Amino acid sequence: MKKLLEGLAVLRVLRHPALLRLWLAQVIYLSVQFTASYAMIVLITNETHSAVMVGLVIIALSLPLVLFGAPAGALVDRLDRRTVLWVSNVVRAFATLLFVLALLLSPHQYIFIYILAFFFSLVGLFFSPAEGAIIPSLVEEEELLPALSLYNLTLNTSQAIGLLILGPLMLNLLPPFSLSLLGARIELRPVETLFLLISALYLLAAVLTATLPRQTRAGHQNKSGGSSLSPAAAASSADERTHPYGLLSEEAGALLSGWQRLRQDLEDGWRLVRNDGVLLDALFQSCFGGLVMLTIAELATTFVQRLLGLPASNTTVIFAPAGIGLVAGSLLVPAVVARLGTLRTMLVGMLGTGLGIALIPPLQWLAHLLLAPHWATHPLFLLALALLTAAVGFGLDLVVVPAQTLMQQRSPDEMRGRVLALFQVLFNGGAIPVMLFMGALTDWLGIVPVTYLLAGSCILAALLTAARALTRSNRDRSSGGRKQQSEAQEQLPVF
Secondary structure (H helix, E strand, O other), X not given: OHHHHHHHHHHHHHHOHHHHHHHHHHHHHHHHHHHHHHHHHHHHHHHHOOHHHHHHHHHHHHHHHHHHHHXXXXXXXXXXXXXXXXXHHHHHHHHHHHHHHHHHHOOOOOHHHHHHHHHHHHHHHHHHHHHHHHHHHOOOHHHHHHHHHHHHHHHHHHHHHHHHHHHHHHHHHOOOEEEEEOOEEEEEOHHHHHHHHHHHHHXXXXXHHHOOOOOOOOOOOOOOOXXXXXXXXXXXXXXXXXXXXXXXXXXXXXXXXXXXXXXXXHHHHHHHHHOOHHHHHHHHHHHHHHHHHHHHHHHHHHHHHHOOXXXXXXXXXXXXXXXXXXXXXXXXXXXXXXXXXXXXXXXXXHHHHHHXXXXXXXXXXXXXXXXXXXXXXXXXXXXXHHHHHHHHHHHHHHHHHHHHHHHHHHOOHHHHHHHHHHHHHHHHHHXXXXXXXXXXXXXXXXXXXXXXXXXXXXXXXXXXXHHHXXXXXXXXXXHHHHHHHHHHHHOOOOO
């Protein structure tokens, strides 16, 4: 009950109208972003029936983070953040409309899906840091921590809702319909209708962010609505207007320094992580849990098509329960950690995730044997499958949430950003070969062997984590014993 009341207290910061509009825009942007990601995965699955091609969608979503993450953050710091927010949403809205037009003109040309995925992720590089950076100017100083907590909570929850619940449900519930435009009759499939709705929601998010207080490079908006620019900042702003080419050169220098700063941050972060075994394990477990989530997203539509014989749009039977498990896990993880401890919680999560994944093929075999001929849609089979996938989602939360918390706790304040930057590079960079490998293996061996491989990887990761923890414990006990012996010898009288 105490945790619930603390969670509700976080919502009090929404009494600020500007923060409320920003929060609503964040909910809309993230939910439709991951709803669109799910729809793109379904489209590729229906067009290609290839797990590799599905993996390329996830790679297209990850690649901008690896290539342009650092310079994009540096550039956002030098622009009006409110403008970055609303322009980002307008650009995504028109890009989505162009994508719908491309689907209508050439419904089987799936190259447009990869272009849209890459473009959405690229624009998101500017939106997310601008959103995080604008929050301190919208609340009082003592409310900053609750506001940032709400930001992170909304980030995780909206991703799960969009990708795991809203996307599958919308594709199943939206009906096809036709409309007349300039004398021509246009037939809209559910996926095209969905992207039209997504475009409209992006425009709504643009309206919400366009009404935020204006942000400046040299200072931020004060509570009364006036600018807090100093005379030096005003002179600098006038100089920028007078010498636009100098400003352009300055921006290019900022991009280059962003790359150089990222490289230095990664080196500093790696030196810290390398010398701290607990931090290294937390970093590994955070990356591993995230990559398992991406692999499940990559293979879910293939699983539904090949193992269940259902359309890819019916992936809701996997995604929706897994999303419920993730949301439930985010609420219950603190209680589980308080009871079991961080290490045991992560081990239970890895073993539970592996066991849940490993039981899915035998469940399908038993259902095919006992519930034929309509075993794939039998309520008993669907209920058992939902319980397993919900358990997988819950287990992943038991891994990722404690690991990320431990990663931040073990990092000194002045190094925390560098450790998080190292995590982002390792995770997004690692996603590319993992997605390609698992997709190719699925197309080559089939979905069942790869399912067992994924389950075995989770169990192996649990054993490796336990072995490293035992090794550290024995080493610490041994070094502690030697230290006590040395101290005892120092205290012996000298004759």
